[in-house]
Amino acid sequence: MIIDQPRSWYIFLFSKKCSYCPSDPGAYIMYKGKRLTNKEYLEHWGKWVFFGEKEELDELAEKLDPFVESEEIPCIKYDRSPQKWFNLEQCVMCVYCDDRQRDEVFKILAKFGIKGKRWAPEMEVIQKWMPGGLNLERWLAFHNVSDEEGEKIRKDAKKKFEETFLNRPNDICFGWQQ
Amino acid sequence: MALVRFAGQLRKLVNGNVELNFTASNISECIKNLDGQFPGIKESLCDNNGELLESINVYVNGDNVRYLNGLTTTLKEEDEVDIMSAFAAG
Known part of the structure; x- marks a missing residue:
């Protein structure tokens, strides 16, 4: 199911089953039908990353949607427009899955002509959005965030990571929203 | 020969080529060979100490070389090398 809400930067693909349970934003974070814990999420979750023009990715999303519906692909997100601050x-289109199924997922992508294997572990992504991380610092600089506000954002990011992942490693994972 | 791809705007560094073939024993040599064909490319990928820029990710068969052996990651004939902006992976 393609979820295209104009107020969101991203366009998402979730299965209908997952998209109909807004109280459980991590419902798609599974491997072989079993939900991942926070610890497992940091160890195994990640995404295939590739680029395209918006129209190309719209077309591809339509083709990949049945594979998301059948839960062969857990989730996809892509940009509504290029992220100019980076x-x-x-x-960018991100195709999420557990690294233990990434080869099967890539085989699906390859059927549609996708070339270029670039796997980004979610732990790497989180580190980039931590204080001093490549993406967070670039984002703050681009948006001319004040020193005071920037410090608050950094502290909040670190606190959220610790509260979510470090303090509750064995809890069911509800994902990470940067 | 290893297959080398540049993703997104980094393709400009190789005059828009989608795929290139290079003989190289490791990533460092691959970048050196690329620089021979496209002068200046090394400066866009590496810092003054020859290390990969933080803003650049290099993958071998899907894996970021930072989790392998960095620039000394060995290459075999059938390997695929992908280079992209590290920001995109965030």
Whole structure:
């Protein structure tokens, strides 16, 4: 199911089953039908990353949607427009899954002509959005965030990571929203 | 020969080529060979100490070389090398 809400930067693909349970934002974070814990999420969750023009990715999303519905692909998100604060000139599509199923997921992507294998572990992504991380610091600089507000954002990011993942490693994972 | 791809705007560094073939024993040599064909490319990928820039990710068969052996990650003939902006992986 393609979830295209204009107020969101991203366009998402979730199965209908997952998208109909808003109280459980991590319902798609599974491996072989079993939900991942926070610890397992940091160890195994990640995404295939590739680029395209928005129209190309819209077309691809339509083709991949049945695989999301059948839960062969847990989740997909892609940009509505290029993220200029990162100097990206094309939209990015992220195809999420557990690393233990990433090869099967890539085989599906390859059927649709996707070339270029670039696997980003979720732990790497989180580190980039921590204080001093590549993406967080670039984002703050681009948006001219004040020193005071920037410090608050950094502290909040660190606190959220610790509260979510470090303090509750064995809890069911509800995901990470940067 | 290893297959090398540049993703997104980094393709500009190789004159828009989608795929290139290079003989190289490791990533460092691959970048050196690329720089021979596209002068200046090394400066766009590496810092003054020759280390990969934080803003650049290099993958071998899907895995970021930072989790392998960095620039000394060995390459075999059939390997696929992908290079992209590290921001996109965030």
